[in-house]
Amino acid sequence: MAVVGLLRARRRWRTQESAEARLGLLLAAPAIATILLIAIIPLGQTILDSLFQISLRFENAPRPFVGLQNYGTLLGDDSWFNAVRVTGVVAGASVAAELVLGMMIALLIDRSFHGRGIVRASVLVPWALTTVVSAKMWAWIYDGRYGIVNDLLTRLHVIDQPIIFLVRPEVTIWAMVAAEIWKTTPFMALLLLAGLQLIPHELYEAAALDGASRWGAFWRITLPLLRPTILVALLFRTIDAVRMFDLPRVLTNGGPGKSTETVVLYTYNTFFTALNFGYGSTMAVMIFLIVLLVSFIFIKVLGAPTQGARR
């Protein structure tokens, strides 16, 4: 009897569980449908398109299935590897600088001082600006005739002839990196600040009692406990930097030559000026894979449990 009762109870529990599961599924359905519609289906379509030769240049042009041929072309495409190199340099340099600068700003505005609210808000201004607007602004700052950088350098007698920043390949890419750092360091600082505020003050007090220096406390307490936040911040920023488009599009349009052409800018050109939708899709898929790989590496390397967490 007891066994029957138990079974019955279990069945009831099960039906209740499945009813709950159904409700859960129902509630999640809009979200799942949205993700399917705006992410999974377009991604699938792009992967499919990358296996065809699709040129919109001529009416009724055939769209033959070419398998992996587009990927083969990509591996022999100098412009693609140039774009990968440019993207790597820009993303690597800007994210590294942003981490250091962002950390410094976060540590600074984490302390309490008079007018902290205003300082915290104003630090965010560059990040709040639309990229196209800030890119235009930097184009003016770097301008060869009227730009403020040239004006300052001339007044300080650092240079006697104005530098045309945006047409000197060895300078242009770094001018672009500087604009990117200016724009997105606040984002990094904001994330790190949020992480800093989660660290209990007692730890610093205890460390001070034990005679630890501020420097020691930073390395032994702040950095390890900030690690998950740093991971998230680096991940966000690196993915963003790999997909960089609007800054080079407005500031340099990839020039001079192709010295500032990022992978997304090259992909865009392939789609919209070469009208080559098959090959363009191939590049889009490759960018997706690169982002996936970058995320994977970050999570593997930086996401390993910290000593604190293991304990």
Place this chain on the structure above:
Amino acid sequence: MACGGAGTTGGGAATTPAAASGAATAPAVQSTGTATTVVWFAGRDTTGHTPKQVEAFNKANKTIQIDYQEQGAVTQDLHDKFVTVAGAKDSSVDIVSMDVPYVPEFAAAGWTIAVDEILPKDEQAKFFQGTLHGATYEGKLGAVPWFNNGPGLYYRKDLFAAKGLKPPKTYDELLNAAKTLQTADVAGFAMQLPQSEGGIISWMEYLWGYGGDLVDDKVNVVVDQGTAGVDGMQKILDFVYKDKILPEAALQFKLGADVMNLFRGGKAAMIRLWFSNAGDLYKDDSAIKQEQWDVSPLPSKDGAKPGPGCLGDWNLGVSKFSTKQKEALEAVRILTSLEFQRMRFLDGGFLPARPAVFDDPEIQKKYPYAKAAQASFENLKPRPVTPFYPDMSANAIQPAFGQAMARQITPDQAIKQMADKMRQILKTG
């Protein structure tokens, strides 16, 4: 959505003089029944004149109403949006504005229809022939020229007179005049030289000036045959780096307005620029007043006749996927008519694609540079009329030109690099 524009656009039409004159002159189509609304995809008109023309059109027209939709400020935005719409075979656009290179591109892709039926041969004869040539793809008109543009040599009449100089007819005269007039504050000469369509047009005019071309009539790449391409590029490089009559900052002049601002600020003795930029010289904030400047034809290598200028007009065409092609064609016919082109020049400052507009005394009185513009328009050359051109420009010509201007590679290397890439684009389609 189809009827939405009809009711709202007519609103303030009667209050603007432009609309009133348009209403009186636009050929009205007599018909009863409800009006058909056609959607017009246009580039941004910063002068605000085109919306007034649309009002005039809608007021005068009972059967066709235009829903005027401006796209982004950059020409490329209009191009990319139409590529998206037409690529999806979507019927939401009826009329599309087209920069010169888009006409063959859209025609070849099968996104626009031929418009020969609204422009019979005798009517075609009333357009500038170079302009019409730029709108013709494989023997058919892909669009109707709507307003015209070409370059001239703007020069400081006062400075030239003070030194007893005449406007230069040859490249050498230009160099000498620039050297004579140049001061620490005033550049001898300026034009657009960035890595962009605007920059390569400046070079293309020198390529043509030295007797070369990018492609031949059968669209074979010929830019690396002969020395014209290299000579033209070297001439410009010398202007910048050797003779130093052309400020290096020109490599950053992405907009025609950048060159114009230099000139109307009194900082340049001569500039090569589009006639469409002339309007800025009449604004109150121009440091240079009307008696101080004039425009002459572009110089050439030997001075026998003016140097070739690049065609820069805009055209109106009809989408293949429009469900109202008949009405759209009729609207294009009216918008490109003599009356509308005259009104567009008189009220908006947009130069006409029809020479007859220049005969108007009112026009000649209002625009002293009209004669020079007409002379320029009779000598215009289109960029290669092929659907491959936008791709060639962005991915072959501009990168090579940009590197040469930055002195990363020599003109020889630049021409070879662009020719190779152009052939590759033609081969792979």
